[in-house]
Amino acid sequence: MAFLPRSDRGQAFPIYIMMVAGLLFLALAFFAVGKxxxxxxxxxxxxDAAAxxxxxKARDxxxxxxxxxxxxxxxxLFLDLDFAAPCYEADRLAAANDARRQxxxxxxxYLRDLITVEVEGLKSVDSSVLPGSENKKAKAKATALIEFRCPNPKAVDxxxxxxxELFIFTCRNGKILKIAPAGPPPWGSVSRTLFDVRLVDQ
Structure with missing residues (x-):
């Protein structure tokens, strides 16, 4: 059996320490990136939720x-008008998801409305291996579309x-709505048919 000379035995220990330290640093770095x-x-x-x-709420x-x-x-004329975005709803949903509206x-x-919301997360990365990460917070942006999908209604006189006396709306989703201006139905029962709401890329 061969034995290492006594003078060589202690040289492996610093290398082992460096390898462990390097692996620990990589683990912390991966954790920071994952976080x-x-x-x-x-x-x-x-x-997304805020937008x-x-x-x-705007549709409502x-x-x-x-x-x-x-x-x-x-x-x-109504469909060409601008509208005010109910941003307090964006505030509420952002807060419920640990973020703040920016x-x-x-x-x-009203014919094709876009609401864009930008938020910043409340939590920071705060990693010891990433300098400045204690103040680094995630930011994101989302845009929601409100689209009128029952164009060119037929007016009945x-x-x-x-x-x-009557407007007949033939909508893109195949539904037909008949609305009498003198006695319209509750808005909640027709709003989701008249106006589509979805997220879009911007």
């Missing part, structure tokens, strides 16, 4: 103006007196 990725995904989820919540608020435009036979703004009109 940063998880925080990024969480912030994106918060942005959808604001868009859905369209009813009064929409029905008033039917009564005055001014639907096209911005919230609408674009377009049965008495030919210039007063529209």
């Amino acid at each position: 940063a990725s998880a925080l990024r995904n969480g912030s994106q989820g918060a942005a 959808l919540a604001a868009a859905q 608020d369209f009813g009064t103006g929409f029905y008033a435009s039917l009564h005055a036979n001014m639907l096209d 911005s919230c703004y609408p674009s377009g009109g 049965a008495n030919s007196d210039g007063i529209i």
